[in-house]
Amino acid sequence: MAEQRRIPPTNDLMFKKLMASEENKDILRGLITDVLGIIPEDLTIISPYSIELCKALLGAEDVNKLRYTLRDIAASFKTGDFVSELQIRKTQHFHERLLYYPLKRFCENYGAEGRVTVGADGKPNLYSSLRPVFALNILEQSHYDEDDDALRVFELYDPIRHKRFGKDLLKIGCFELNKANIETTNKKHWRDFFMSKEIDDEAPDYIKKANEVIDFVNLGEEERKVAEALEKAGATLQDELDYSYFTGKAEGKAEGKAEGKAEGETVGMLNVIKMLKQGKSIDEIMKDKGISLAEV
DSSP: OTTOSBOOTTSHHHHHHHHSOGGGHHHHHHHHHHHHOOOOTTOEEESOOOHHHHHHHHHTTOHHHHHHHHHEEEEEETTEEEEEEEEOSOOTTHHHHHHHHHHHHHHHTTTOTTTOEEOTTSOEEGGGGOOOEEEEEEESSOSOTTOOBSEEEEEOEETTTTEEOSSOOEEEEEEETTOOBOSSHHHHHHHHHHTTOOOOTTSOHHHHHHHHHTBGGGSOHHHHHHHHHHHHHHHHHHHHHHHHHHHHHHHHHHHHHHHHHHHHHHHHHHHHHHHHHTTOOHHHHHHHHTOOTTTO
């Protein structure tokens, strides 16, 4: 780890440091603008990056909680809210999870102080505090196999009448890093950055800055320790997943083979009974099925 020049930006600590630090708001602003096409004015980070919190969780040997704490990014700006999650592996119930975080954020704004407007009748309308939510999920594996487009942005839409929802209240982006088709140059720069590829000289300054932030020599001693612990935990988790996958695959093959054999025997028996009911002789059944008298 110490020999690496850069820590991968998909490391949980680096992702949080890059996207949730006050001094790196220009990086987050650039990501939101380039990928989702939104200019986030008056950007405020919710639950900013804190190395002290990381140290506390690591000291409590709660690496898994630390990983999930770091992985989520939340921010607020003038016209809406933003949430981002780094999902480097396929997960069960992926689409449910995709909706959960942005919808949770949307509902949390209900009746938020300072955002509720008062109607003509003098009564507060709590729904007036609800704001658009924009989500971005960065994925290292393919979740949509039907094409090679790197970015998908889902909105509320009527597919029969080809009409959008009355307001743009929800946008969910999925950025699949291993896909080739990318619409803009800046999105390509981001894809290269997250995949730890060489950054082009024409890349925006905020992406070049992000590239410097993850340089190992620019990290503090405590950050290096946390980053190394997370890398180790991630490698251990991957080993466990691989072991479970291959073990499950082997067990599944054996189980499937046994079930297939049992099912085949059952079907064969039913066919013999059917032939007997049809008046076929035992000799005819033996010849037709290629089985012995004992098997009949």
